Amino acid sequence: MTGTGRSHRDGEERAAVHGAAPVRELLRLRPGARVVPDATGATRIYAGQRGTFLGALTPDQSAVLEVLGGGAADEESLLAGVRGRVAEPDLSRVRELVRRLRAHGWLSVTLTAGRTRLLTFRPLGPAAPPPAGSPAAPDPAGLRLSRFAVLRADTSGMVLESPLTHSAVELHDAGLVGLLASLAAPATRDAAAAGPHTVAWPEAVPAVLGALARQGFLVPRDGGHEREFRYAQWAPHELLFHSRSRDGRHDAPFGGTRWAEGAADPLPAVRPPFGGPVVPLPRADLEDLRANDMTLTEVLEDRRSLRRHDDTAPLTLTRLGEFLYRCARNRGVHGDGKQELGDRPYPSGGRSHELEIYPLVERVDGVPPGLYHYDPERHVLELVTRPGPAVRRLSEMSRLTAQMSSPPQVAFLVTARFGRVMWKYSAMGYAMTLKHVGVLYQVMYGVATAMGLAGCALGSGDSDAFAAATGLPWETESTVGEFLLGSRAAQDV
Template sequence: MPSDVERSRPGAGLPLWSFRDDVTIETAGDGSLTILTRWGDVPLGRPAPPVEEVLHRMTYGPVALGNVAGLDRRLLRSVFDRLPGRIVRSLGSADSPVPLLSVQPVSPLGVLALPEVTEEHPIRLSRFAFAAQRDGELVLESPLSHHRVVLHRPQASLVLGALPRATTSVEVGRRAGLALPVVSDVIAYLVGAGMVVAGAGGTSDFHEDSDRTLLLWSPYDLLFHSRSRLGPHDGPAGATFRHVATLPPPAATKPAPAGPRIPMYRPAVPNARGMTLIEAVDRRRSTRAFAEAGPSTRELGELLFHAARVRKQSVATAPADVRYAVTRRPYPSAGSLYELELYLTVDRCPDLRRGIYHYHPVEHALTLVNADPATVDELLDNARVAGGGRPPPVLITVTARADRLSWVYDSISYATTLKHVGMLEQTLYLVATMLGLATSALTLGDAGIPASAFGLDWPAEVSVGEFAIGLPENEATDNDEYPGVHGM
């Protein structure tokens, strides 16, 4: 535990201490204390009365240690050392009962150490820090930090607004119109929490700009990775059913839209072409050049039947005995929720009108939803796979109905959707290989065009993947040998 538990920092700031909101204290009959927390219970025995008084006060809000008479701060520090991830550090001031900011631990590794940052030391907002509103206050978080910072008062936000580029505490105070002691204290807490970085050795060289492991990550990818797994955050994750009390269960399948309905071919027996699964795995390739001719509705029907149809519908039970629909399909899906929808943009199919179709997996049918030539051209032009001189005959755009997973799962829902896209695409690949079709999963797709082209209620339903289908023009090129821009 840093030495600042023993004394106030010089200047305007007043160090304050409190527990996370989910910490409680249990007192046994013999007077011994146990700290109850989400990351485990910590027995403390019978601490000295002043230490016990501090602990109890900390359950009600920020405490100034100087207000507790007879407190031995070395004893208190030894207790704090046993409570990592439980203690909130706040920065107060004499002119207001509301702290300037609070640094809250979000993992059991959250222990704040306040660094010494001189007035002329180069500092900058970390490129991995991001701000969001929570409960009416500005909150800073970072996938690299085991803390979040809540900015309670405008002065702290003014300091933050002066940090997008390398600067110093003196310059921040000048730009924000704040006294230098206030700025220095705020910056010390922000640096300690990992939201602001200080230059190495007093220079303008920041570690995160040269660290090879950090250079491999964009801030958005690292944030997405960290928040969709258990780790340095305290958000709910997994099957929490947090919407079960407020929202009805989403439908198992999206209702078929209005429009001309085209029933698809239903094969009488699985794998009519006779190729084994092992052969299909061995022969799977990504094709980036398609023949002028396109697949028939029979071939598309067989592909969709074996890869995406609903095999079975049933009912599951959520907390509070709420019943919701689930389905079984050829590819796996977490909780049998199946949030993915398929839209086919058809360019060249001998017995199917050019246009955009929605696939209904229960009816095993296509519904024409958009026949505008310009919209079809735009989708297909964006789907030109690398190395191909013409757009694919058929483009499958995969969308996700966000509520199907988020109604059940917290934090992991979108990450799980991306895994589902991969499993669906692999299933499409293998079935298409058995049928002799040419295919390529695309690595890059447009988020805006499908929303308008398909009439989606964005962001309730968003596009998450693209898959091109056609007939082979020549020998397929393995993606390992030709790492194209779009094709996989």
């Protein structure tokens, strides 16, 4: 670590290595790795859901796993540890196993200078070849931090990540943060040279930069390969979200871990009422629909995004009730012993059914204008708030997004009660929610087509305006989709 009160021994160590290559690599098994022998005598290594078959190991290779599982070791101490366990080890077999472990992402690598730990590369999966364009001999003035790199706080301290890399970097020396900041500044040799002097071991900087560049965290200052369309098409947050919401490029808990069990109660399958006045909705006659509705092929082939509404013959309460009944009513609540599970006309991963529908009514015969919540259990509209600045802002946002000349008759604001999925799922919960929005859109499009109504999904909306209109905390329940509905204009019939 950096500090102002360095000991005399630190100075001696610095002097002893000054002018030489001061950086050493310390290896150890990655966090969470488990070495498991099977009945046949073969060995496997696991971490979470990922594993590698190592086969039948020789005694000296088994000793390698013992040493690396017990703590960090450089090559000299690793070989000493193996020799202490096995007489006359075969060093070629030892080095071959270390190479395999490193290539398959089972070894964390810590760079040290003297007794100072600088940083640790924590593997997230099998090692990949360095990205094209990675500089082999880094010059600080010629490098910058990749635009995809993210520096954040973690339980281990500051961690550097990127969706383009197969490792995360734990920064142990606080001076490295300043060094990275200097590499994000405009290209001047003075600026790039200033950063290293804040690091505990300035002479180690070239080796540190070289390691970061080879892993893809640093790129040529002119942008290099990041200008290629395959990279340029991504905003940094989008690519990070893509990489972290699927397995393979992170080491975080993933999937249905039920991580919140015992820490928080799961949310009920049906949202509690707001307590406002309600508008009962007519129910659809499903038997009649089964006999007389359009076929699936007709619905799929006739579906269109229609943005024109006939305000001379607007949507009615009966038609609105049928639409919501067919799309989103709650057909039942079940339990799995852990949490309540919903059942609605559209599928939902884990039966979470976290999506809620808030009809923003502008022009519907039988329903006063305002923002409502659709209660899928009681099949009623519950008034949340009457027209006001926030509601008008939501309505205008929908109109402008759809490029309509007048406000939509109804804008369904689709929210997610995030805790319904986040309580159970690790890392993938929000991605699952967005998939559910797409599923709901398709059901809404199909029902609107079958009913002869004008339906249109929107690509985005104003979550802050929704929070202002409802008073709901943005991080607890927020809009994730919008769908417009109205009577068809004559030219679209």
